[in-house]
Amino acid sequence: MKKRILVVDDERTMLRLAEMMLEKIGYESLQADNAEEALRILGGKRVDLVLTDLKMPTGMSGIDLLVEMRRRELKMPVVIMTAYGTIRSAVEAMKQGASDYILKPFDIDSIEVVISRVFELEKVRRENVYLREELREQREIIGRSAKMQEIHALIDRLAPTDASVLLYGETGTGKELLARSIHEKSTRRDRLFVAVNCAAIPTTLLESELFGHVRGSFTGAEVERTGRFEKADGGSIFFDEIGDMEPVLQAKILRVLQEKEFEKLGSTETISVNVRVIAATNKDLKRMIQEKTFREDLYYRLNVVRIVVPPLRERTEDIQPLAEYFARKYSGEWGKEVAPPSEDALRALSAYAWPGNVREMENVIERAVALNATGRIGLDDLASEIVYGVSEMPTDVSAPAAGSRGDLDGAISSLEREMIGKALKEADGVKARAAKLLGISERNLWYKLKKYGIM
Numbered sequence: 001m002k003k004r005i006l007v008v009d010d011e012r013t014m015l016r017l018a019e020m021m022l023e024k025i026g027y028e029s030l031q032a033d034n035a036e037e038a039l040r041i042l043g044g045k046r047v048d049l050v051l052t053d054l055k056m057p058t059g060m061s062g063i064d065l066l067v068e069m070r071r072r073e074l075k076m077p078v079v080i081m082t083a084y085g086t087i088r089s090a091v092e093a094m095k096q097g098a099s100d101y102i103l104k105p106f107d108i109d110s111i112e113v114v115i116s117r118v119f120e121l122e123k124v125r126r127e128n129v130y131l132r133e134e135l136r137e138q139r140e141i142i143g144r145s146a147k148m149q150e151i152h153a154l155i156d157r158l159a160p161t162d163a164s165v166l167l168y169g170e171t172g173t174g175k176e177l178l179a180r181s182i183h184e185k186s187t188r189r190d191r192l193f194v195a196v197n198c199a200a201i202p203t204t205l206l207e208s209e210l211f212g213h214v215r216g217s218f219t220g221a222e223v224e225r226t227g228r229f230e231k232a233d234g235g236s237i238f239f240d241e242i243g244d245m246e247p248v249l250q251a252k253i254l255r256v257l258q259e260k261e262f263e264k265l266g267s268t269e270t271i272s273v274n275v276r277v278i279a280a281t282n283k284d285l286k287r288m289i290q291e292k293t294f295r296e297d298l299y300y301r302l303n304v305v306r307i308v309v310p311p312l313r314e315r316t317e318d319i320q321p322l323a324e325y326f327a328r329k330y331s332g333e334w335g336k337e338v339a340p341p342s343e344d345a346l347r348a349l350s351a352y353a354w355p356g357n358v359r360e361m362e363n364v365i366e367r368a369v370a371l372n373a374t375g376r377i378g379l380d381d382l383a384s385e386i387v388y389g390v391s392e393m394p395t396d397v398s399a400p401a402a403g404s405r406g407d408l409d410g411a412i413s414s415l416e417r418e419m420i421g422k423a424l425k426e427a428d429g430v431k432a433r434a435a436k437l438l439g440i441s442e443r444n445l446w447y448k449l450k451k452y453g454i455m
Contacts, residue, residue, distance in 0.1 A: 229256060
């Protein structure tokens, strides 16, 4: 579906010109020659952005229209069109809630850059609103263990400051979630939280992503681009996997942290920014400093407050609430009535080592909800490595019949069943204790219980 833009201007020529430009760059347009007509249209049709003249000879001005829109809780972005001599008024409009302004007369490239930038920022804002709601619930879920409670208590103390934070932890432990929590508890919560995955963006593109570029600055730079630092101005920027950033970019990041300014690629204009920096890594940065692959001066800039995020296997108290949370989440998303994991399934989940941490847990429960046909997640819905401790289930999990593969196999099976039964009896049915008595892992015991039908 095409984005729809409402153009408000008392000059018919400008309305027609804007209509042609917008259609040429792929937008649908509506026109109104005064603010009152614009409000009537906004009351009855979907509009994604309003492009309004600042000064109109009769009736409401562009700022009046903006104020009335906000009073009516019409939250779509507004871009102000203004002449050079009234830039101060346009800036005032932005203080009232306008997203941007554009100078008249403008060409098709200028309007495309401004509108694209506004839509991109709106997308980030919507994502932040959604993630903010997610964060409130997830913080309670993953923070029940004593170790996570200590981390959240630390976050409560440091969040109101502007201190840089360095999060250490294995992949999938929830470092970005904690970074968002720091932002949401800070005085910057009403501005953007901008995440940068240093490992996912190629080095050749990362500089442009961070600092932006002007048109023609390199091959393929057909339009001007706003960088992540500029988007995060007044808010927070999060560098995920900072240890994967090339040293040449580390130096440029250090300059922004020290000087609080930078230039877009291809431009000599200096842009000032005020951002809080939060970084995360699963690498040993001190070792990287010794190997000359990470700058020591940048390390000390980032490592003002250090938080070590424990892996899921070290906070098993969080496994059950996480499993229940993800079961509710995907049941709701897919419209399936699937209850949280059964006791047997929870025991298997608790015994698993979780090398992929919370991210792996989410994927496991997502799969379980998708496959479930009984209304409650059970052992059959979990991957074999969770239940049996092996990557694939054996083709025959039933007890082999005596003589089917020779008397030796039958005898071994009978002996295993007998020993498992005795161990369970001696351990009063506690499987972890029985596994210890047998000298095998609890996962291996679960496999044998299933194999011999002792469950």
